[in-house]
Structure formats: structure tokens, C-alpha cells
Amino acid sequence: MSLPVDIWTERSYISVVNAGRPREFDTEQALDAAMHLFWRQGYEATSMQDLLDNMQLSKSSLYQTFGSKHDLFQQCLDRYRQMMTSGLQQALDNAPSGKQFIEDFFTDWVVDTCNADMRIGCLIMNSATELAPHDEEVGKLIKQGTDRFAKVFQQAIERAQREGDIANDKDPVTLSYFLVSNLSGLNAMAKAGANRKVLKGIAQEIIQSLG
Amino acid sequence: MSLPVDIWTERSYISVVNAGRPREFDTEQALDAAMHLFWRQGYEATSMQDLLDNMQLSKSSLYQTFGSKHDLFQQCLDRYRQMMTSGLQQALDNAPSGKQFIEDFFTDWVVDTCNADMRIGCLIMNSATELAPHDEEVGKLIKQGTDRFAKVFQQAIERAQREGDIANDKDPVTLSYFLVSNLSGLNAMAKAGANRKVLKGIAQEIIQSLG
DNA sequence: CCTAATATGGACCGAATGGTCCATATTAAT
DNA sequence: ATTAATATGGACCATTCGGTCCATATTAGG
Numbered sequence: 001m002s003l004p005v006d007i008w009t010e011r012s013y014i015s016v017v018n019a020g021r022p023r024e025f026d027t028e029q030a031l032d033a034a035m036h037l038f039w040r041q042g043y044e045a046t047s048m049q050d051l052l053d054n055m056q057l058s059k060s061s062l063y064q065t066f067g068s069k070h071d072l073f074q075q076c077l078d079r080y081r082q083m084m085t086s087g088l089q090q091a092l093d094n095a096p097s098g099k100q101f102i103e104d105f106f107t108d109w110v111v112d113t114c115n116a117d118m119r120i121g122c123l124i125m126n127s128a129t130e131l132a133p134h135d136e137e138v139g140k141l142i143k144q145g146t147d148r149f150a151k152v153f154q155q156a157i158e159r160a161q162r163e164g165d166i167a168n169d170k171d172p173v174t175l176s177y178f179l180v181s182n183l184s185g186l187n188a189m190a191k192a193g194a195n196r197k198v199l200k201g202i203a204q205e206i207i208q209s210l211g
Numbered sequence: 212m213s214l215p216v217d218i219w220t221e222r223s224y225i226s227v228v229n230a231g232r233p234r235e236f237d238t239e240q241a242l243d244a245a246m247h248l249f250w251r252q253g254y255e256a257t258s259m260q261d262l263l264d265n266m267q268l269s270k271s272s273l274y275q276t277f278g279s280k281h282d283l284f285q286q287c288l289d290r291y292r293q294m295m296t297s298g299l300q301q302a303l304d305n306a307p308s309g310k311q312f313i314e315d316f317f318t319d320w321v322v323d324t325c326n327a328d329m330r331i332g333c334l335i336m337n338s339a340t341e342l343a344p345h346d347e348e349v350g351k352l353i354k355q356g357t358d359r360f361a362k363v364f365q366q367a368i369e370r371a372q373r374e375g376d377i378a379n380d381k382d383p384v385t386l387s388y389f390l391v392s393n394l395s396g397l398n399a400m401a402k403a404g405a406n407r408k409v410l411k412g413i414a415q416e417i418i419q420s421l422g
Numbered sequence: 423c424c425t426a427a428t429a430t431g432g433a434c435c436g437a438a439t440g441g442t443c444c445a446t447a448t449t450a451a452t
Numbered sequence: 453a454t455t456a457a458t459a460t461g462g463a464c465c466a467t468t469c470g471g472t473c474c475a476t477a478t479t480a481g482g
Binding site for chain 3: 230
């Protein structure tokens with residue numbers, strides 16, 4: 001990150017000092033557009049021009065607000081992780097049981113993926129494949145992301161164990177990473193062109209493997 | 212593919228007609244270098260210059276022999292699939308049992324990955340993530356690749372069922388895709404920075420899930 | 423109204439991109 | 453020796469890449 005922190009954390013929103021000309025675009029909305037673009041196309045395949053077109057702002061505004069392409073990408077990763085983990089956590093909190101949460105998660109995932117017009121997978125796992133091996137900064141964010149995902153699954157597993165739906169001799173941490181790994185596997189299989197039947201089959205195996 | 216087929220299938224090796232100046236480089240060796248480069252870096256992140264440097268040939272030779280970057284990449288994918296499937300098949304044929312083959316495959320994979328200096332994953336799964344969603348030609352090759360992988364696992368599973376190590380009520384096809392999915396999941400987790408302990412744990416869960 | 427601060431549009435940049443083309447070199451067959 | 457066929461080196465190409473810079477526009481506070 002090369003930008004002064006006060007810009008991309010948007011100190012200007014809290015105001016202070018002397019305000020100047022206001023933005024003509026919605027920061028959140030623009031970031032969202034960028035996130036979806038990276039999500040669909042990946043980092044390298046997304047050009048600055050792509051970003052400008054989809055975020056609908058000028059080059060100056062982009063660089064001033066979000067910094068370089070790489071900076072912007074990291075902010076997108078961050079946003080994605082927050083979005084996903086909060087969504088997952090909420091679903092778990094509202095679920096009738098830990099086991100049910102996990103089951104629904106994977107079966108819903110298959111349904112959603114098959115209905116979607118394009119199989120874009122998970123931004124974090126996509127980035128793990130594309131960037132993590134040679135981009136240390138991104139690598140850290142990726143690791144944080146998978147760890148957060150795993151934490152939610154871990155909660156679900158521990159709850160399921162209390163509820164008697166998963167055997168107590170299973171290690172919740174190991175099992176949680178196993179689930180994250182499987183989510184990422186499903187993602188890849190979907191992208192590799194697996195059909196609904198295959199994906200459903202895999203999801204059922206995952207669920208069965210919980211015991 | 213825009214190149215005349217007789218070039219990149221190397222009709223010239225079988226000779227015929229009127230031969231002209233011979234190549235100063237080894238085709239297989241050059242293709243191998245390209246494959247490893249794409250494997251490590253991905254398609255977009257690998258430039259023609261990268262390829263020229265690593266394949267050690269001139270631009271003319273590359274374009275004349277392998278066609279465009281995209282053509283070359285497809286040939287690399289092909290080569291990779293052949294290499295991997297024949298290796299897998301051979302391992303299965305020499306394995307003491309179907310179950311043992313699967314177990315060894317995953318445990319060995321973890322050991323190899325942890326010992327390797329860089330986690331480059333599987334070229335096919337990497338490409339599934341990076342290219343398959345928006346590259347139809349590559350998409351087909353990817354699907355072929357995963358299907359071939361699955362076929363080997365399917366053989367192993369059916370053999371394990373005959374040998375009494377896997378329950379007969381399991382569907383070998385579904386289970387085989389489940390294993391491919393898990394391999395790809397492990398790949399992603401490794402790239403996402405999972406440590407040896409986590410990877411070992413996942414591998415054990417995979418093995419346990421076979422019943 | 424003036425000034426400090428921020429936003430925007432767009433010209434501009436060097437470097438790198440993938441790709442073409444042609445002159446030259448080297449071979450085998452006639 | 454000539455010819456047909458192939459290989460090679462490297463000049464050259466238009467385009468795109470990510471990124472910088474500056475003049476201008478717009479705001480809030482004094």
C-alpha cells in the first residue's frame with residue numbers, strides 16, 4: 001500500500017478540516033463494481049480500462065481514491081471477505097442446527113452455482129490460485145480469508161457436536177479446513193465444467209463424510 | 212488453433228517430401244519448459260518474452276513451431292494431461308490395492324507439496340480457475356483433463372470395492388469426482404498458505420470419508 | 423470574496439504486450 | 453549446382469498496459 005491511509009479509509013467522510021469538492025460517485029458502489037469485475041475476470045485479466053468503465057469514474061478519481069490497481073484489488077479482497085464472513089455468520093446464527101447449516105450451505109451452493117449464468121467461484125480462492133504463490137501481500141489476505149471461513153465452519157461443527165450431530169472424536173479445526181478445502185474444490189469443479197449431477201454428488205459426499 | 216496441423220503434430224519428424232533446415236532445439240524439451248512456466252505462473256502472467264527466455268528459442272521458431280501463445284498453451288495443457296494421467300495410471304497398476312493407491316496418492320501429495328519450494332498446484336486446476344470461465348477452447352481441454360483424472364480414480368475405487376475396502380453402495384463415478392474435487396481443494400488450500408498440519412489433516416479426512 | 427482543500431477530465435508517458443515479416447541460413451533431394 | 457523446404461534472428465508494428473501530471477472545477481470555512 002503506497003497511499004496515505006486517510007484516503008482509502010475515507011477519513012474525508014468523517015469530515016474534518018476543510019472539505020473541498022465532494023465526490024461525484026459512491027465509493028462503496030464503485031468498490032463493489034471493481035470487486036465483481038476482479039471476481040469474474042481475475043486480477044491480470046482485468047485492465048484499468050475495464051475498471052474505469054465499470055466503476056464509472058475517471059482515472060484521476062480512481063488513483064486518488066483507491067490507489068494503484070494492486071491497492072484497489074486488496075481493498076476488494078477485504079470487502080469480499082467481510083461480505084462473505086458476515087453472511088456466513090448470519091446464516092449460522094439463524095440456522096436450526098449446526099449440521100443443518102453445513103448441509104444447507106453446500107446444497108444451496110450447488111443450486112446457486114447451477115442457476116448462475118457464469119461460474120465465477122469464490123474471489124478468495126480464485127486469487128489464491130492466481131496470485132498467492134507470487135504475491136506476498138495478497139497471500140496474507142488470502143490466508144486471513146480462508147482462516148475466517150474456517151472459523152465459521154468450526155463454530156458450526158462445535159455446535160453440531162454439542163447437538164449430537166457430529167461425533168465428538170472429530171477435531172473441529174481439522175474438519176473446518178476440510179470443509180473450506182471442499183468448498184474450494186467444488187468451485188474448481190464447477191469452473192472445470194462439471195454438471196449439476198456431478199456437483200450434487202460431490203456435495204452429498206461432503207455431507208456424508210461429516211458422519 | 213490457426214496453425215496447419217502438420218506442424219504442431221510434427222509430421223516433420225516422421226519426415227516426408229523435402230526436409231529443409233533441421234531444428235536447432237528439442238521440441239519436447241521446449242514444450243516442457245513452456246509447460247512448467249505456465250504451471251508456475253499461469254497464462255496471463257507468463258509473457259512471450261518469458262517463454263522465449265525459458266524455451267531458449269527465437270520468436271520466429273516459437274511461432275512457426277507452436278503457433279500463438281494461446282496455441283502453445285493448449286499444447287502444454289495436453290502434454291500435462293498426458294503426463295499426469297499416465298503417471299497416475301502407472302501408479303495404480305503397480306499399487307498393492309485400490310484403496311492403498313488412493314491413500315498413498317493423497318498422503319504423498321501432501322508430503323511432496325510441503326517439501327516443494329513453491330506451491331504451484333495442478334496446471335489443469337489452475338487453468339480451470341483462471342481461464343475456463345471465459346475461454347471455451349481451454350474449457351473443453353480442462354473438462355477432458357478432469358474427466359480423465361476421475362476415470363483413474365474410478366478404476367481405483369472399483370478395484371477397492373472388489374477388494375472389499377470400499378462399500379459397494381458407494382457410486383464409483385460420484386466418488387471419483389469427489390476425489391478430484393478434493394485434490395483441487397488441497398491444491399487451493401496449499402496455495403492459500405495452509406501449513407503441513409492442516410494439509411495432513413485434510414488428507415486424512417479425505418481418506419476417512421472413503422469409509 | 424478569498425483561500426485551502428479536494429475532485430475531475432484528459433493529455434501524456436515509457437514500457438511491455440502479442441504478433442508479423444523478411445532477409446538469411448541450412449538442409450535434402452534432384 | 454540448383455531447387456524446394458524449413459529454421460532462425462531480429463527489425464518492426466500497432467496496441468495496450470499501468471501510471472503520472474496538470475489545468476480546471478467545485479466545495480467549505482474564514
